[in-house]
Amino acid sequence: MKKRVNVNRRGFLKSLAAATAIGTAGALNVPRTAEAGEGKLATLIDLTRCNGCVDKESPACVSACKKIKAGSLPEPVDPIPVPFPTRKVEDWSKKKEVAHRLTPYNLIYVQQAQVDADGGPKTLFIPRRCMHCDNPACATLCPFAANHKFENGAVVIDPETCFGGAKCQTLCPWQIPQRQSGIGVYLKVMPTMMGNGIMVKCDLCTDLLKEGKTPACIEACPQKAMSIGPRSEIYARAEALAAKIGGYIYGKTENGGTSTLYVSAVPFDKLDAVVHRGPGEPGLGAVKRRMAGTDGMGKAVLAAPVIGIAAGVAGAFAALSKRKDRLKKEKR
């Protein structure tokens, strides 16, 4: 009972045609590699190209990601400690094959959106994973600095220091990070009282980037729907592509800007209205960076030492001159 969205058909057709045109022309001379992973990077996900790998058992990006990541987690302890008082254990270790949503063992999945096009209903395929936001509260507010944004733009959770408190999931507007209980340092502290596993999400294959290689999903895609490169280039390409197809960009302003740009011929609010949503299944709506509201106060905090010092100097001089006056009077 999915809602249907009526997209302007002629516009859609036109953009489809345009997309195919730049698609074929641009695909091969487009650099998909991260150029040794240096400098600020960004990724482009071209929804006019992704066909969801419908001919395959599972989308190539999803299989590639699973292959490289799912096995990298240690097995959780058995039995998994039951956290007090919520008693909420999240164990995906026996459901590693799940591929229709994000899980600790599935860091990318392909979302579907049914829209009305010229030849009847059409399905759009949308690979979803962490957006690697520009100023992500998930990372900056991690109480253990286990989640961090690196200079190249990748937002990475260190499984060695993460306690699995899921603060990052709460702060992420798409609730991307997923928890696996029974793994991590929390086991060595007070497993039932503090922490509850580790949080897992896409890390942009940061290890591959360091070796100058391309993230597994991008490398694997037979449609060349995804690419990675210097941020300014990717941004420029996304703009150019969107302009050519009369399409739309998602990820440029969302959550204060991200390093993942989706380009689509269909407006994203229309896609947002039809994609299936739930835990591990993020939407595509307009999201603000809530933490931006605290930046003004943060600046006041940074100015506070100066305010205190200035007041201290002024106060001390006022007190000194009072003392002098009094001494003078007493002498008289």
Add this chain to the structure above:
Amino acid sequence: MSEYINEEKNRVARHGALELAEHWALALSGLALLLSGLFELPMAARFKITSLPGFGWSGDFIVSLSIHYIASVVFIAAAAFHLVYHGLLQERGLLPQEGDLKASVEVVKTFFGKGEEPPFAKYLPEQRLAYVGMAFIIAVVIITGLVKTYKNVYAPDLSHGLVLWATWLHNIFFVLFILAFAGHIGAIVLKPNRPMVRGIFTGSVRLDYAARRHPLWLAQLDASAPALAVEAVEALESGETAAVMTEEGSANGADDAPGETPGDTARPAATKDER
């Protein structure tokens, strides 16, 4: 100066309005930092604090961050003011002096009924040590907090090494802050120290208390009326203190209402004559 001492009311001024303002700005913002800081850990929802009436906000990390920021402004400004103001005026009564460590051990022993207290200046030796400890803890939470804030506002991709240091030092020192705060409250709850409590609220303490326990302070304070202090020291030395102390002890810690304390009678009569 004698303006500090009010014999009629059995009071001596211990803290000026400015010092009180400093203490309470630091104390109240410090408590707000503690509470909001704890809510910045993912524990409010986990421990169902969010379901307590009036605590729905505790699970919202942006709200607790805002409170933490606002309290930080007060906390940092008060600490910086304190350092610069009293530094420039060379007011060093709270800085440790030689022999404070040894003296502290002796004084702490007396809290458990062993031996007798020596005469004190304005602050006790262990108070001066605690002050430096607290100042150090506060300095570390402030410096690491500033790094964390800078990262949040300007540099989310600050070097991970620096962020790790700032975060973990902040965490370790906020725990030390909680311990120091507990120690602070523990110290003022101790019976011999209790008369100081009214001081931090009203600015003045009982004169008889000061004369008995802080004679060196009174001597310093009031060069124009040295008799009071001399008297007190003499009293201490001549063993009269023991009497004063037991009397005080039997007054079951009543320390607020003027006139009803045995201190009034214990106060050296000579000072009255002097005036």
